[in-house]
Amino acid sequence: MSSVDTAGRPPVLMDTSAGHPQNADQIAYWNGPSGQRWADRQQTQDILLRPIADILIDRARPRAGERIIDVGCGSGATAIAFAQKVGPSGYVLGIDVSGPMLARAQASAPKELPVDFMVADATVHRFDPASFDLLASRFGVMFFADPALSFANMRKALRPSGRLAFACWREPRENPFFMAPLQAAYKHVPKLPQVGPDDPGPFAFASEERVRGILTKAGFTAINLEACPLLLDAGIGGGLDAAVQGSLDVGPVSRALEDQPAEARAAAAQSIREALEPFAKGDSVLLPASIWIVTARAS
DSSP: OOSSOTTOOOOOOOOGGGSOGGGHHHHHHHTSHHHHHHHHTHHHHHHHTHHHHHHHHHHHOOOTTOEEEEETOTTSHHHHHHHHHHOTTOEEEEEESOHHHHHHHHHHSOTTSOEEEEEOOTTTOOOOTTOEEEEEEESOSTTOSSHHHHHHHHHTTEEEEEEEEEEEEOOGGGOHHHHHHHHHHTTTSOOOOOOOTTSSSTTTTOOHHHHHHHHHHTTOEEEEEEEEEEEEETTTTSHHHHHHHHHHHSSHHHHHHTTOOHHHHHHHHHHHHHHHGGGEETTEEEEEEEEEEEEEEOO
């Protein structure tokens, strides 16, 4: 079931040809320097996103003995948490296109947990049919070029009684967590290329109507979207300095500042600091964010 061998070696980088051709850009991105940066920030990202993982796991309701697929599992935090819930009689398969992040996941997972990690594209991977109880994801499903095709393929892995539960971001205007530092950076560097509402990216599932349409086309029923407003500590207990550095390291600000001259980066960092300062409270920088928790049934 796993691409990790018994010697514990990390997953290999994914061959782009093994994925769906339309996902090639995303596969290249998550196996390049950006994917490595996310892997390097695994510990801090796990702390930052822990509130979202907690909500997702609560709504997914994993039970002892269940078999779960964690799609876009990244560095493995949610897959490990699910494995702790299902216990020794259950099983979790974490799947992602990012070799660097799965290497981190493999290194982080306690040996006794029933969890494996696989480098694969869920759009085309041949899952064992009707063999899993739950398909779950924390921010791992918004990057498919043809999401209806991807979800239809993943649904084949679920038993007739199988469930779906995932977290995705709502509209940009609901997420100062993203937009406050990005708008500050745009004072000094060109804006990122315009992304259409249906293009792969963090906000690709922001529209409730679109999510319902995708899942209905893929064969899911009993679709429900729950809006969950949050306050996320961008400083992760490290205060304003850590919040600014986190914005510079990964995410849209990092992409906007890539290949920009040092003076532009420094000016952007100062503007980001000024934009985030009103949200600072002691060692925390609490930024509003909002997600959908999406649940559905396989049939």
